[in-house]
Amino acid sequence: MDEFTLIKTLFQPLQELGREEQASSSFLKKIGDDAAVWKGQGNLAFSIDTLVEGVHFTPDIPPDDLGYRCLAVNLSDLAAMSATPLFYTLAITLPKVEQAWLSAFISGMENLARKHQISLVGGDTTKGPLTITIQAHGSCPDPVYRDGAKVGDDVYVSGSLGDAAAGLKLWLDRNTLTLDEHKNYLIQRFHRPTPRVELGDALSGVAHAMLDVSDGLLADLTHIAEASDVSIMVDAHLLPLSDALLNSFDKHQAVEWALTGGDDYELAFTAPVEACDAVRFLSRILNIPITRVGSVASSNTEASVQVKNAVIDVTRLGYNHFQNE
Incomplete structure (x- = not known):
């Protein structure tokens, strides 16, 4: 179980x-x-x-x-x-x-x-x-839940993904590495994640569904898909990857961590297409990158979250306590 x-x-x-x-x-x-x-x-x-x-x-x-x-x-x-x-x-x-x-x-x-x-x-x-x-x-005067995603919504994430998983890897291997500015940045992304409190508050009334990316993007989007009875398509070409991550690891590894790594504590949310200008405005005034990474479709018999243009073979969704028990 x-x-x-x-x-x-x-x-x-x-x-x-x-x-x-x-x-x-x-x-x-x-x-x-x-x-x-x-x-x-x-x-x-x-x-x-x-x-x-x-x-x-x-x-x-x-x-x-x-x-x-x-x-x-x-x-x-x-x-x-x-x-x-x-x-x-x-x-x-x-x-x-x-x-x-x-x-x-x-x-x-x-x-x-x-x-x-x-x-x-x-x-x-x-x-x-x-x-x-x-x-x-x-x-929370107007809370946002996981079960509000609508067919046709865009799927967004804040910040960049995969940094924390890379940071953990670097921290564990630090005695055998030469740590530079990029690697130290990734380690700090793992040790000191940034809770997107201001963004979460601002997305009330804009986002249909939302959660934070703690177990991995695919695993967490699965929670939205299942709670909302929809399916979600993520485009791997659109994933926000930091310069620090791409300068420290190859693209395949970066994409894998962005999809399944977890511990980034960025916000993932869905919003109607017509909210795109509002999302861009929030990104600009809060100085927080927000990236569209996919879309919401009707539920089907296949996986609730699918990946388009994946440069890796995704064999697991993300972290799950007791998953092998």
């Missing part, structure tokens, strides 16, 4: 429990998107992520980068819902207390929290293998 089947078959049924009035009126969205949305005086989105040493980060990652990364991936989930971050909680399990390590970890987290003006409001500390869990909360 893989990660997504596990969620759908075992955990998702739990969302039907609770008081009848709560189930019917308090939640706009429960399990299945990047965040749940609570309907109160103002819609509140909340997302929780657990990062485990050796799975989500290497044991030798600089602690300030780890603090930044842990908060960034949660803020990216809020961005994918078109939510503005408000506050967060932190639960951390530590093998032992090391003051210097903890100070650096908190410094990295504070760096990003200060940028988005959000505060830590609670949490827990325990002893054990290094594990960090953050729950981030945000305001």
Whole structure:
């Protein structure tokens, strides 16, 4: 049973429990998107992520980068819902207390929290293998879900893809390499992803469906396709690849990582064709590259996401916990 089947078959049924009035009126969205949305005086989105040493980060990652990364991936989930971050909680399990390590970890987290003006409001500390869990909360007057893609929509992604997968490879091999400006940039793209909070907020009312690219573009677009009951065609010739990636690796490897690498935490979204001018405007005023990479078609019996002009043989969609179990 893989990660997504596990969620759908075992955990998702739990969302039907609770008081009848709560189930019917308090939640706009429960399990299945990047965040749940609570309907109160103002819609509140909340997302929780657990990062485990050796799975989500290497044991030798600089602690300030780890603090930044842990908060960034949660803020990216809020961005994918078109939510503005408000506050967060932190639960951390530590093998032992090391003051210097903890100070650096908190410094990295504070760096990003200060940028988005959000505060830590609670949490827990325990002893054990290094594990960090953050729950981030945000305001979302008009949330964007995964299930809104329409036939005929264009498919867009922000920023560039494949950088983080390349950065992980370089970080693991760094002792045998000569690191230059391009390679260091890619490593930072893995260690310090940029949550596209401003873009996510601006896409409310423009995007039909949206999520962040955490498990790989093809895997994540599959979530949109399945939730919206559509199929998606991605054109590999249109993928946004950074100069740093193309200067460090060959085109075949760059395209493979862009399609399946994950950890870029860019936003992928669908929007109607007539919204193209609005998308270009947002790209310009926010100074964030936004690239059209495909289109949405009616659902069919083939794969829900297909790749046109692929220069590689795509044999896997992306990262999936428990996929081989």
